[in-house]
Amino acid sequence: MKSYDRLFIGGEWVEPSSSSVFDVVSPTTEEVVGRVPEAQDADIDRAVAAAREAFDHGPWPRMTPAERGAVLSKVADAIRNDMQGISELISNEMGSPISWGLLAQVLAPTMILDYYAGLGSTFAFDTVKDGLLGPVLVAKEPVGVVAAITPWNVPLFLAAAKLSPALLSGSTVVFKPAPETPLDANVLAELFADAGLPKGVLSVVPAGRQVGEHLVDHPGVDKVSFTGSTAAGRKIGAACGANLKRVSLELGGKSAAILLDDVNLEESLPLMLPNAIMNNGEACISLTRILAPRDRYAEVTEALVELVRAMKVGDALDPATEVGPLVAERQRDRVEGYIRIGQEEGAKVAVGGGRPEGLVTGWFVEPTVFVDVDNSMRIAQEEIFGPVLSVIPYGDDADAVRLANDSDYGLCGAVFSGDNHRGLQVARQVRTGTYMVNTNIPIDFSSPFGGYKASGVGREFGEDGLELFLEKKTINLPAGFTPEV
Numbered sequence: 044m045k046s047y048d049r050l051f052i053g054g055e056w057v058e059p060s061s062s063s064v065f066d067v068v069s070p071t072t073e074e075v076v077g078r079v080p081e082a083q084d085a086d087i088d089r090a091v092a093a094a095r096e097a098f099d100h101g102p103w104p105r106m107t108p109a110e111r112g113a114v115l116s117k118v119a120d121a122i123r124n125d126m127q128g129i130s131e132l133i134s135n136e137m138g139s140p141i142s143w144g145l146l147a148q149v150l151a152p153t154m155i156l157d158y159y160a161g162l163g164s165t166f167a168f169d170t171v172k173d174g175l176l177g178p179v180l181v182a183k184e185p186v187g188v189v190a191a192i193t194p195w196n197v198p199l200f201l202a203a204a205k206l207s208p209a210l211l212s213g214s215t216v217v218f219k220p221a222p223e224t225p226l227d228a229n230v231l232a233e234l235f236a237d238a239g240l241p242k243g244v245l246s247v248v249p250a251g252r253q254v255g256e257h258l259v260d261h262p263g264v265d266k267v268s269f270t271g272s273t274a275a276g277r278k279i280g281a282a283c284g285a286n287l288k289r290v291s292l293e294l295g296g297k298s299a300a301i302l303l304d305d306v307n308l309e310e311s312l313p314l315m316l317p318n319a320i321m322n323n324g325e326a327c328i329s330l331t332r333i334l335a336p337r338d339r340y341a342e343v344t345e346a347l348v349e350l351v352r353a354m355k356v357g358d359a360l361d362p363a364t365e366v367g368p369l370v371a372e373r374q375r376d377r378v379e380g381y382i383r384i385g386q387e388e389g390a391k392v393a394v395g396g397g398r399p400e401g402l403v404t405g406w407f408v409e410p411t412v413f414v415d416v417d418n419s420m421r422i423a424q425e426e427i428f429g430p431v432l433s434v435i436p437y438g439d440d441a442d443a444v445r446l447a448n449d450s451d452y453g454l455c456g457a458v459f460s461g462d463n464h465r466g467l468q469v470a471r472q473v474r475t476g477t478y479m480v481n482t483n484i485p486i487d488f489s490s491p492f493g494g495y496k497a498s499g500v501g502r503e504f505g506e507d508g509l510e511l512f513l514e515k516k517t518i519n520l521p522a523g524f525t526p527e528v
């Protein structure tokens with residue numbers, strides 16, 4: 044049991060404004076594994092005031108980017124020192140299989156922190172150039188007080204994706220993690236404090252939607268960086284628009300994997316499957332629609348069903364587990380609801396569809412493959428956020444691209460083909476922010492990541508991810524004056 048009775052506000056562990064708490068419940072055992080205070084509006088006000096003071100008058104924005112990067116490096120090192128412990132903590136919070144979690148939930152955040160630490164020494168915050176009418180200095184300055192809001196599915200990863208560039212920019216941050224995963228967020232707060240982050244620069248305020256709205260609307264916040272559902276993203280985008288507040292949104296997905304007719308299934312399906320049922324299917328970039336050539340449809344579904352049937356479902360902490368429990372009972376209800384909807388729509392369950400035998404405790408759903416799916420069905424259009432795949436037949440390459448693009452979302456996708464050039468041609472035609480050609484690597488932390496269409500606004504990672512937290516100022520200079528930068 045990991046319990047906190049204080050909130051990390053302004054760099055100190057302080058009394059919360061109320062006695063309300065969040066219990067963290069293990070999705071495998073259904074037992075309470077942690078408890079934290081639930082932040083209220085008054086705690087948000089205090090956190091924003093501390094961030095405002097630290098931004099307007101504190102040392103952080105006035106330090107060099109390399110000095111700020113050194114703090115990020117220290118946090119990366121500290122996470123690396125306790126990979127197993129942090130990974131277990133996250134699996135206990137939200138059910139991620141530990142083998143996958145070690146890489147994606149823990150190692151990946153250290154890579155993100157290190158990448159931005161490195162940019163502290165290489166990124167051109169100031170550029171002097173010859174403008175059309177005279178010399179010009181373009182200065183990239185921190186955006187100010189940032190509200191960072193994340194969901195529970197990859198909590199430390201998403202915290203790193205927001206906090207690393209925001210802090211490197213010189214901005215200060217109020218971080219609101221999801222109520223399901225406040226423990227790893229508090230651990231991160233401890234690591235930043237140990238790394239010497241000045242007071243006021245970071246607050247961690249575990250809270251639900253309503254208190255999140257108060258944070259988004261807060262006049263002391265200059266920028267909102269949000270990851271979560273498209274429904275919440277629309278509301279947050281609208282609230283920020285009304286106040287002309289800067290906002291970036293990483294939202295949902297319904298990504299398609301296209302198997303071209305020359306695909307080698309033995310090689311490609313094992314590459315594809317971990318990204319299709321990634322993190323128990325609770326991943327925004329999951330490849331949940333499998334587009335199969337009509338004349339190889341039976342062969343594809345047979346091979347896929349065999350692989351899915353062999354997936355090991357069980358305790359999130361067992362290193363052999365490939366599919367763990369869903370985050371909460373309500374999430375299992377949601378996923379089971381979609382399995383019913385698919386059957387009512389006329390699709391057929393080829394494997395799975397129920398609860399795994401023998402696992403009576405924990406919020407498990409069998410990994411499930413639907414066949415005879417039409418792309419217009421709800422199971423092919425809506426984000427299920429569970430281990431449920433739909434195999435959809437197509438005619439030629441153009442038809443596959445048409446179906447992949449027939450979605451409100453545009454986050455990720457993949458193509459598998461015997462011919463890389465043909466795969467690349469398909470990749471260029473699919474309207475998503477990220478794509479894979481014959482590979483299983485969905486995100487490169489040095490390159491932009493984000494959504495077309497209803498999957499988001501803005502790009503995280505790479506230099507683009509830093510630019511999300513920078514304002515640009517053009518300073519016109521007199522002829523002959525070129526300052527050193």
Ligand code: NAD
Nearest residue numbers: 193194220221251252255256271272275293294295296327
């Ligand atoms: P959610 O939108 O319900 O909640 C996400 C976070 O936002 C939580 O911290 C929640 O408390 C807060 N929140 C919700 N409504 C809010 C509001 N109006 N104002 C302020 N805060 C608010 O999402 P969820 O169900 O917890 O997470 C799953 C979703 O996240 C899926 O749609 C998934 O695709 C998406 N996601 C996207 C990415 C990406 O990079 N594009 C990554 C991970 C998850």
